[in-house]
Amino acid sequence: MKKEIWMVVILVLVATVSSGVLGFVNVTTRPIIKRNEVRKLRESVLESVNVQFEADNLVNKFESEFRAEELGGKDIYFRYDDEGNLTGVTFEISGSGFQGPITAIISLKPDLETIVGLEILDHQETPGLGARITDEDFLRQFNGKIVRPEILVVTDAGDEENKVDAITGATRTSKAIQGIINDTLSEVQTNILTDKVMERFSHE
Amino acid sequence: MNNTKDIFTAGLWEDNPVFRQMLGLCITLAITNKVANGLTMGVAVFFVLTASSFIVSLLGDSVPRRVRIPVFMLVIATFVTLVYMFLRAFFMPLSQALGAYVGLIITNCVILGRLESFSSENTPWDSVVDAAGVASGFGLALIAMSVVRELLGFGSLFGVQVLGSGWTPWVSMILAPGGFLVLGLLIWVQRAISPVEEG
């Protein structure tokens, strides 16, 4: 009998100490972790519209350039010019890559078809092959391309306005990017954004 | 086993967890394609193993045998979660590169194995020395593998190009097959240097 009680006591003790320590560390590190994530997101959003920023003016820059709004459970960042006209829409897109999920930031013109910029937030693709989706050379290709009827990532893109060159040796990852852009875009266009953007166009 | 040096070198070389005991191979194969990843993982395992060894050896006989595994797991999980939060807070890129594998240190049999077979039955000092030896052996294996793989796979070490910009990357070295090949070859080398006694 004494043995059983001792067993329970030990387990409870160890568990209490453990959760106490973890709770404390969690409280201390959570703000830092959160700040890291927000920072990364804001950097990517700014990079996707090619706005220069310094590490110390990131927050100001971001807040002066974008107005965040939650629509249909999705954070959407709207960008206006000095007269208050809508000049761009930025949001997060995600889907499965070749090795794991890929999340990216895409910026569009208010027509919701012309790509202003693309930035990869997170991915698990093969280093040296699929991971080259984060290369500037690959991402810059998307600038100015038009998603109509859909974007195509192909071996020999030429100058066509809806095609970009795939990464040699990483066809699957390239196709994954193509799929993520097309799928998310059509969903966001039809379900969340079109009405909203149209509304703003006519009002402002 | 009372000699401190013997305890340490056994874990480091003769009973190396990766090359001899073939433990913790999942992590070894998965994250050794860059030296920075290998080193971080080595340090993380070193911290988790020595710290939990110390705690478990302090607890010693006061833990009833029937609940020892839950207690060990709790101790390990605590330290692993600490490392996980620490990396995410202060080393964001590394934590992203290591992905789920930091969390999976909990299931690394190198650690549970040492707690079960050594720390729970030895003094805190011996346990810490043993843990440090085994963890260093594990780190040695990780670093050896990742040096070969990053050098061939990227032509770089710690991300610094050392083999010249004309180096053709050996892509398979970065992928899973390279992990298996390099592991096999290094086990070959380790056993050629100090052969296994048969029998």
Next chain:
Amino acid sequence: MNRLERLMSDISSYTEDNPYLQHITEVIDTVRSIVFEPGVSADKSPFLRDYIEIKRYMFAVVLAVAPAALASIYFYGWRALAMIVVSYVAGGIAEVTFTLIRKEEITEGFLVTGILFPLTLPPNTPLWMVAVGIIVGVILGKEVFGGTGYNIFNPALVGRVFLTTTFPVATSSEWLIPMTGGWAGFKQFSVDTVTSATPLGVFANSGTLAPLRDLFFGNIPGCLGESSALLVLAGGIFMILARIIDWRVPVSYLGSVFLYSALGTYLWPNQVAPPVFQLLAGGLLFGAIYMATDPVSSPTTKEAKWVYGVFLGVMTVSIRAFSGYPEGVTYSILLMNMFAPLFDEMVMTFRYGPIQKPYK
């Protein structure tokens, strides 16, 4: 006994007795054994340790592959020969190093691997990659298993797979267009007209089929040895007639490719290419004749050879049609190499009942 054979035998016994010519007896005997050895082939792996048999086998294969090798020079210039030489030198060094460390005799097995390996590579493979590939093939494909006769996988294909997975850009994104007409490649060192895909790749991307005539004579981009179906077939027929290889493996392999793709092209016309195209394009003929018949890594019993060939065919067509790779011969053969001993054991069990293992 015909006259030539008698003459050879006379020369041989003459040189044997002559103190000055003694040392060339072995060469004469080798030639004799290649030409006149009775066409009985042992059907167990251990024969590979038999000196005469292995020599006869190896030289005949090299002889049979020579036309395809010459054709590769014709199509792609003398660089093709350079690739073969590099393969022999680098692989030879690896082989000799291991035999010296192990204190074994040098076997001729390498003569075959050394020439087959470069012929499975794209013609613009950098020479240093050829060296890396053959060294990996010899060491990881053969020596780690204990040397010639003990290897599970075909060493040349192990080297090839290592190269294609390690250097995917260099080994599969660019192909050379072969030269034809007149002396073509015999007059120059290398070819530099580049294209992006082989006939199989073109079919996988766009569904366009290359003309069968070109596939048959070799006017198509591809790996060195596989270009000309005609010469590969000629080598195969020579080896079958000389009883160097068993006809069952190539016949069942090619037959199952034909049947499966005939059915497949009817059911899934967009994915599966028609049968004759499948047979002539890519490395299928080369693989079926020179690789799948490798005496060490393929099954030894007749029934197992049939099963082995059928599985190879199904797998090759499946990989070509339904995977991300346009070609599947190498992977099929390596995968089936693993099953070869199992097939043999099943056949033996059927024939003689459960096999008594000498060990527990």
